[in-house]
Amino acid sequence: MANAKMDRTVGSCSVTRERILDTAIGLFSTKGYAGATTREIARQAGVAEVTLFRHFASKEKLFEAVISHYSALPGLKSLLPKALELPYEEALNRMADLLLDTLIQLKDWIRIMHAEVLHSPDKLMGIFHSFLDEIFDFFASYFRELQKRGELRDFDPEMAARVFHSMFYCFFNMEELLGRKHHRATDRNKAVKEFVTLFIHGILARPWSFADGNV
Structure with a gap:
């Protein structure tokens, strides 16, 4: 009793x-x-x-x-094994969607970090950058594994992770934190697919290498 x-x-x-x-x-x-x-x-x-x-x-x-409690990323981490079994483009679309869902879920936390990190740099900088590093590590691990399988060319997976994250973090920041969606709404599904396509294929009409000398 x-x-x-x-x-x-x-x-x-x-x-x-x-x-x-x-x-x-x-x-x-x-x-x-x-x-x-x-x-x-x-x-x-x-x-x-x-x-x-x-x-x-x-x-x-x-x-x-508050800062410690809301900084975890369990959903993102759990997707990695599943993503490795999906076709490349589909996997990136799924990961981008989950990243956006995660950022939206943590919107208040991220807004606090943006507002307060300069007032308490010693306390918050480490937490915020650990949060970013976890995201970068997730995407870098995915790219690194596909490189081991020979499915992706040789490039710096950590830099690629930062590029991929930056596209969607910028989209989240504009739509959610700055409220662009209330003034000129952007179809999220279309944006995700377009960003992923740009990430994979770039914007040139044909493949280009430095040997070409020019575009």
Whole structure:
């Protein structure tokens, strides 16, 4: 009986902590670290401010918890084995879609990083670049494996990963963070297919090499 009561208490604490984190990320995203108060976070989370401080010793600790909590990329990592079994173009389309879904899911977190990284470079730069490195490593691992199989030519897989990521990060930034979709909407499926095609085939009408001397 005592164990069941303890389990319920632990579960309730976990739910409360998640509710505080979910509320905090929204307020930090819209109001910034300085503008979001623990009183307002607690009120919107439906808890007393003293309860918030039981879970997080200070506003700074809450902010650090938000940054750490929402930086994981499990969905992206789990796609790699499946992607390696798909035709190349289809795999890139699937990975691009999942990357965009992931970025949209983390939109508030990314907005916070954009806004706050210059104010706390020592604290946030490492976290943000670790997040980017995980994405780069995912795509680089995919390109590297296809190179081992002889399906792709020799190139720097990490540079290719950064190029591929940059196309879709820019699209996400324009559409979601800067709100372009509300003024001049772009069909996402069409954009993904077009970007992938450009990545694979480039824009020249025929293959070109440096030996040609000119285009």
